[in-house]
Amino acid sequence: MGAIKITTPLSDETILSLKTGDEVLISGTIYTARDQAHFRLVKLIEDNKPLPFDLQGQIIYYVGPTPEKPGEIIGSAGPTTSYRMDKYAPILIKNGLKGMIGKGKRSAEVKEAIKKYKAVYFGAIGGAGALISKTIKSSKVIAYDDLLSEAVRRLTVENFPAIVVNDVYGGDLYEEGRKKYENKYNNIAV
Amino acid sequence: MRVIASEEISNAVKNLIINSSVNLPEDTYKSLKQASEKEISESGKTVLNQILLNASIAKTELKPLCQDTGLAVFFVEVGKDVAVGGKNLTDAINDGTRAGYAEGFLRKSTCDPLSRKNIGDNTPAIIHYDINDGDKIKIMYAAKGGGSENMSRLKMMRPSDGKDGVIDFVVETMREAGPNPCPPNIIGVGIGGNFERSAVIAKKALFRKLGAKNDDPELAEMESIIFEKVNNIGTGPMGFGGICTALGIHIIKEPCHIASFPVAVNIECHSHRHSEIII
Numbered sequence: 001m002g003a004i005k006i007t008t009p010l011s012d013e014t015i016l017s018l019k020t021g022d023e024v025l026i027s028g029t030i031y032t033a034r035d036q037a038h039f040r041l042v043k044l045i046e047d048n049k050p051l052p053f054d055l056q057g058q059i060i061y062y063v064g065p066t067p068e069k070p071g072e073i074i075g076s077a078g079p080t081t082s083y084r085m086d087k088y089a090p091i092l093i094k095n096g097l098k099g100m101i102g103k104g105k106r107s108a109e110v111k112e113a114i115k116k117y118k119a120v121y122f123g124a125i126g127g128a129g130a131l132i133s134k135t136i137k138s139s140k141v142i143a144y145d146d147l148l149s150e151a152v153r154r155l156t157v158e159n160f161p162a163i164v165v166n167d168v169y170g171g172d173l174y175e176e177g178r179k180k181y182e183n184k185y186n187n188i189a190v
Numbered sequence: 191m192r193v194i195a196s197e198e199i200s201n202a203v204k205n206l207i208i209n210s211s212v213n214l215p216e217d218t219y220k221s222l223k224q225a226s227e228k229e230i231s232e233s234g235k236t237v238l239n240q241i242l243l244n245a246s247i248a249k250t251e252l253k254p255l256c257q258d259t260g261l262a263v264f265f266v267e268v269g270k271d272v273a274v275g276g277k278n279l280t281d282a283i284n285d286g287t288r289a290g291y292a293e294g295f296l297r298k299s300t301c302d303p304l305s306r307k308n309i310g311d312n313t314p315a316i317i318h319y320d321i322n323d324g325d326k327i328k329i330m331y332a333a334k335g336g337g338s339e340n341m342s343r344l345k346m347m348r349p350s351d352g353k354d355g356v357i358d359f360v361v362e363t364m365r366e367a368g369p370n371p372c373p374p375n376i377i378g379v380g381i382g383g384n385f386e387r388s389a390v391i392a393k394k395a396l397f398r399k400l401g402a403k404n405d406d407p408e409l410a411e412m413e414s415i416i417f418e419k420v421n422n423i424g425t426g427p428m429g430f431g432g433i434c435t436a437l438g439i440h441i442i443k444e445p446c447h448i449a450s451f452p453v454a455v456n457i458e459c460h461s462h463r464h465s466e467i468i469i
Binding site for chain 1: 230231233234237240241243244247248251253254255256257258259295296297298299306308310336337340368369370372418421422423424425426428429430431432433459460461
């Protein structure tokens with residue numbers, strides 16, 4: 001089965017159609033944020049202040065790229081480990097965030113928020129930053145430039161490759177994938 | 191006494207850093223290639239092929255393999271008959287680190303641990319020194335990413351836990367790490383020494399060439415037992431399921447206190463960037 005093409009902002013219809021293990025190609029606008037940016041965004045929500053961008057239907061990509069060389073759109077730009085954002089993600093999801101791209105396991109609270117508010121968590125390939133950067137067509141820092149690589153950027157992506165890890169139905173690719181291949185090494189080795 | 195100018199050292203360090211960021215070492219590439227042929231999971235195979243493709247893009251376009259260009263970690267062996275002229279060796283290495291991360295357009299990832307404010311130039315480097323014979327300086331460099339480092343563990347075990355205890359601890363560490371440290375991983379294990387020494391030798395173990403056998407037959411046997419167990423966990427490339435979770439297990443042991451049994455597990459991601467130079 002080929003990859004499913006999806007565009008941002010994500011509609012509930014798109015989210016309901018995505019299942020754990022689906023390969024997707026994402027196009028449209030996405031936003032970047034890591035640890036410190038999440039801390040600040042959540043603080044703004046708690047203080048009832050406006051965010052630097054509208055969260056409704058959007059995807060946040062957990063990434064801190066390398067600096068772009070002259071003439072480049074962006075440097076190397078692969079995903080960072082997502083669990084560090086687990087403390088903040090449910091608050092953003094509750095306030096309209098629909099998608100997250102990162103790598104690694106999510107907490108029970110994040111998975112619960114994904115189900116409750118209809119969102120999705122995508123896994124991208126860690127350590128493939130040069131490859132992924134080719135799908136990024138524009139990049140602009142829109143907030144927190146003091147955070148350097150951790151600043152919030154607005155990216156335009158075309159066919160950004162990812163895989164659905166946690167879907168709205170409670171699926172978890174990391175658990176399912178691991179169970180499927182548990183003790184399989186012995187069968188092929190020797 | 192041979193004298194090496196500190197600028198020569200800084201320059202060598204700078205070049206090591208810039209080259210490492212875009213060139214996956216041959217042993218790592220070969221090991222990933224073998225894994226891609228062995229992997230039975232479809233998504234695992236796809237991931238490994240993308241990682242190999244990423245390596246060729248990085249090399250031809252001089253774009254960093256991974257956006258996490260690491261903390262700069264060095265193991266330095268200094269001959270007793272060599273001196274450094276100009277700045278001291280630590281400053282020379284930090285100068286080279288600063289220049290390498292700036293001129294290579296690499297990410298600066300060092301920050302204050304409490305305020306989280308970025309230092310801005312990726313210093314200070316983490317440097318471990320050994321003194322040996324001769325009049326040369328050997329500098330081994332690794333760009334150590336945060337994702338895999340965060341999943342690493344250290345345990346002061348009981349001597350009665352024995353070899354099996356070590357094996358279980360490594361396997362459990364890898365099971366718990368799951369997809370987080372960007373598998374397939376290289377796993378450095380330090381057995382013995384004391385609290386901090388076990389961690390240092392676990393890190394040093396990562397520098398052994400992938401695929402090279404441990405000289406100590408007892409450790410070699412432990413490595414193959416752990417290798418099989420870790421690859422049976424099912425985590426697979428990027429955790430999407432599969433039989434290639436570890437590319438290699440490298441163990442170093444050192445004598446320890448009669449009351450202690452320290453064991454450290456240092457996990458390294460598949461973007462295993464390491465290189466060395468002898469000056």
